[in-house]
Amino acid sequence: MTETEINSNSNFAGKVIVVTSGKGGVGKTTTTANIGAALAGLGKNTCVIDMDIGLRNLDILMGLENRVVYNLVEVIEGTCKLKQALVRDKKFPNLSLLPAAQTRDKTSVNAEQVKALIEEVRKHFDFVLVDCPAGIESGFQNSIAGADEALVVVTPEMSSVRDADRIVGLLEARRDQIGGVHLIVNRIKPGLIETHQMMSIEDIQEILALDLIGMVPDDEDIVVSTNKGEPLSITGSNKSAGQAYRNIARRLTGEEVPFMDLNKRLGFMGRIKAMFA
Amino acid sequence: MKSIFRWLLGIKESGSGVTAANRMKLMVVHDRYQMPPAIVEQMKKELLEVASKYFEIDPETAECVIKSQGNRRAFISAIVPLLKRGQANTNANSNNRKSNNKNAKAKDTRNLQASAA
Numbered sequence: 001m002t003e004t005e006i007n008s009n010s011n012f013a014g015k016v017i018v019v020t021s022g023k024g025g026v027g028k029t030t031t032t033a034n035i036g037a038a039l040a041g042l043g044k045n046t047c048v049i050d051m052d053i054g055l056r057n058l059d060i061l062m063g064l065e066n067r068v069v070y071n072l073v074e075v076i077e078g079t080c081k082l083k084q085a086l087v088r089d090k091k092f093p094n095l096s097l098l099p100a101a102q103t104r105d106k107t108s109v110n111a112e113q114v115k116a117l118i119e120e121v122r123k124h125f126d127f128v129l130v131d132c133p134a135g136i137e138s139g140f141q142n143s144i145a146g147a148d149e150a151l152v153v154v155t156p157e158m159s160s161v162r163d164a165d166r167i168v169g170l171l172e173a174r175r176d177q178i179g180g181v182h183l184i185v186n187r188i189k190p191g192l193i194e195t196h197q198m199m200s201i202e203d204i205q206e207i208l209a210l211d212l213i214g215m216v217p218d219d220e221d222i223v224v225s226t227n228k229g230e231p232l233s234i235t236g237s238n239k240s241a242g243q244a245y246r247n248i249a250r251r252l253t254g255e256e257v258p259f260m261d262l263n264k265r266l267g268f269m270g271r272i273k274a275m276f277a
Numbered sequence: 278m279k280s281i282f283r284w285l286l287g288i289k290e291s292g293s294g295v296t297a298a299n300r301m302k303l304m305v306v307h308d309r310y311q312m313p314p315a316i317v318e319q320m321k322k323e324l325l326e327v328a329s330k331y332f333e334i335d336p337e338t339a340e341c342v343i344k345s346q347g348n349r350r351a352f353i354s355a356i357v358p359l360l361k362r363g364q365a366n367t368n369a370n371s372n373n374r375k376s377n378n379k380n381a382k383a384k385d386t387r388n389l390q391a392s393a394a
Binding site: 156158161162165166168169172192193195196197198199200203204206207209269272273276 | 282283286291292293294295297298300301302304305308309345347348349
């Protein structure tokens, strides 16, 4: 395979954003892939980094699993150059993936090494998204080492919110380094919120006391898009979770975008209920 | 009218989502301050002991909780209802007083409220 070319302008100093959650399975990797693709769609030079060393998955969601040659650990160890390890997306030449190692574990790199690597990566991109592993141990510490901002992903469940609160506490301790911490509420079921059977977004926002940057509806098409390796933010309709991710990407670029009306996703009865709830 | 529709549509005023949010609000504060509910209960006991040195209080309806406030701050909220002067059952004259004042059991509506950031 030929070396992936990366942006030749090496004075970029792009923004580094870590995508984290505490709890596993709430959609960090899906969020990273979708926002990464959406940022690239907006013309931003974007790199997504899989920090889940040992449990690599971001490559699958982006449909790039067959093109991974080198990985992040090999770059840090000096086995290969950064640009050899970067995998460029098929659809967006301005979107690259830095894959995690699959056969190593989180202890094979440390926070200082990751920070130095990210300082190198950011020179070539407008946005660097770091997909953080679940947990609050070394994988988390490595992932936030070079971040300027954080996206905290939660689902409207108590366990997810509690774990996110722990993460927010840890991020707050690094406030001098990590300027903005933003909240993404994922897998929202508008029907359940209307009948008060799910925590409302206002409740979650109040508990975590974070700036809300995205509300993503629960969307079966995410399963389909994952199967195909095409993030929904590229293909999804204006009612889909893909649209919610596109909106988040625009907000990250500084644009003011109104939040989607999630009630549009309700069926006929759902909308009637929403009128009276 | 609206409530009839809500009833017909099976919309409850407070579903499990509201319960979850309330449990959550309490839980995160205990997590953040690493203060288990049992310790707060102990503190409540001690606070009531102090308050009872100065006032005649109603320990049954007193409450003491840690509440969160925006921006990840919290405060101790203690509400200790006071009894009317001379109403304490430790008073040797309580039997006399009861006969004099039929409303002796009515609680003073004033509360001793303490909060600290």
